[in-house]
Amino acid sequence: MNIPNLFTLIRIALIPVFCIFVFDGAREVTAKYHPDTLIIAGVIFVLAAFTDWFDGYFARKYDQVTNVGKLLDPLADKLLITAALIAMVEWEWIPGWSVVIILAREFLITGLRTLLVEAKAEVKGASFLGKAKTFTQIAAVILFLFDFADFGLIVYYIALILTIVSGLDYVWKSRKYLNFKENKS
Numbered sequence: 001m002n003i004p005n006l007f008t009l010i011r012i013a014l015i016p017v018f019c020i021f022v023f024d025g026a027r028e029v030t031a032k033y034h035p036d037t038l039i040i041a042g043v044i045f046v047l048a049a050f051t052d053w054f055d056g057y058f059a060r061k062y063d064q065v066t067n068v069g070k071l072l073d074p075l076a077d078k079l080l081i082t083a084a085l086i087a088m089v090e091w092e093w094i095p096g097w098s099v100v101i102i103l104a105r106e107f108l109i110t111g112l113r114t115l116l117v118e119a120k121a122e123v124k125g126a127s128f129l130g131k132a133k134t135f136t137q138i139a140a141v142i143l144f145l146f147d148f149a150d151f152g153l154i155v156y157y158i159a160l161i162l163t164i165v166s167g168l169d170y171v172w173k174s175r176k177y178l179n180f181k182e183n184k185s
Contacts, residue, residue, distance in 0.1 A: 002058075002059075002062075002064040002066065002069075003055075003058045003062070003064065004054075004055040004056070004058045004059035004064050004065075004066075004069050004073075005055070005064075005066060005068055005069050005072065006055075007051040007052075007054045007055035007058070008051070008055050008069060008072045008073050008076050009072070010048075010051050011048045011051040011052060011055075011076045011077075011080065012072070012075075012076045012079065014044055014047060014048040014051070014080075015048065015076070015079050015080055015083055017044055018041055018044045018045055018048060018080070018083060018084075019083050019087075021037045021038070021040045021041035021044060022037075022038065022041035022045075022083070022084065022087040022145070023087055023090070024037045038145055038147075039145070039146070041087075041145055042142060042145030042146050045080070045084060045141060045142065045145060046142060048080050049080070049138050049142075052073070052076070052077060055069070055073060056073075074110075077134065078106050078110075081102075081134075081137050081138070081141070082103065082106075084141040084145075085099045085102065085141075086099065088141070088144055091144075093144055093149055093152075093153070094153070094156055098156075098160050101160065101163065101164065102137075102160065102163050105163050105164065105166075105167035108167060108171070109167060109170050112170065112171065112174055112178075115177070115178070116174060116177055119177050127166065127169060127170070127173075129162060129165055129166035129169050130166045130169075130170070132162050132166070133159060133162040133163050133166045136155055136156075136158050136159035136162055137156075137159040137163070139155050139159075140152050140153075140155040140156035140158075140159050143155055144156075
């Protein structure tokens with residue numbers, strides 16, 4: 001196992017630990033405000049988010065990009081963000097419909113990447129818009145977890161817009177590989 005994949009596995013391992021604290025924090029916030037578990041969840045989330053940066057850095061620097069990493073890295077990102085967004089819906093800090101849009105975009109792009117692989121087409125990596133989307137989603141979650149919810153909500157809606165725009169951009173750039181006609185045998 002190489003260093004980038006190790007960082008990805010650490011991020012995946014941190015997700016259930018994050019969930020324990022973030023959902024316990026949500027329970028405590030609704031009963032009696034006690035932010036300690038949310039602060040711990042925030043620290044875990046920040047650590048997990050940094051593992052994403054480290055795995056990318058080491059993969060590029062030491063040319064250790066692997067197929068396992070290509071699969072696990074975006075999966076780990078999606079699991080971490082999804083866990084945080086579900087908790088934020090539970091706290092009633094963000095509307096559920098917005099999370100549905102974010103998850104729909106992620107499923108759409110994952111499915112599209114699968115189609116591109118099957119078509120033996122170039123699978124597009126994360127564009128600037130995709131990276132900006134991920135950065136603003138992470139920033140919004142961090143702001144909420146560390147009790148800057150008003151500013152976090154603004155950043156969250158920017159992330160939502162970037163989610164939509166980056167998804168449309170990915171579909172547009174992949175349009176020549178999409179064949180909506182049914183194959184007849």
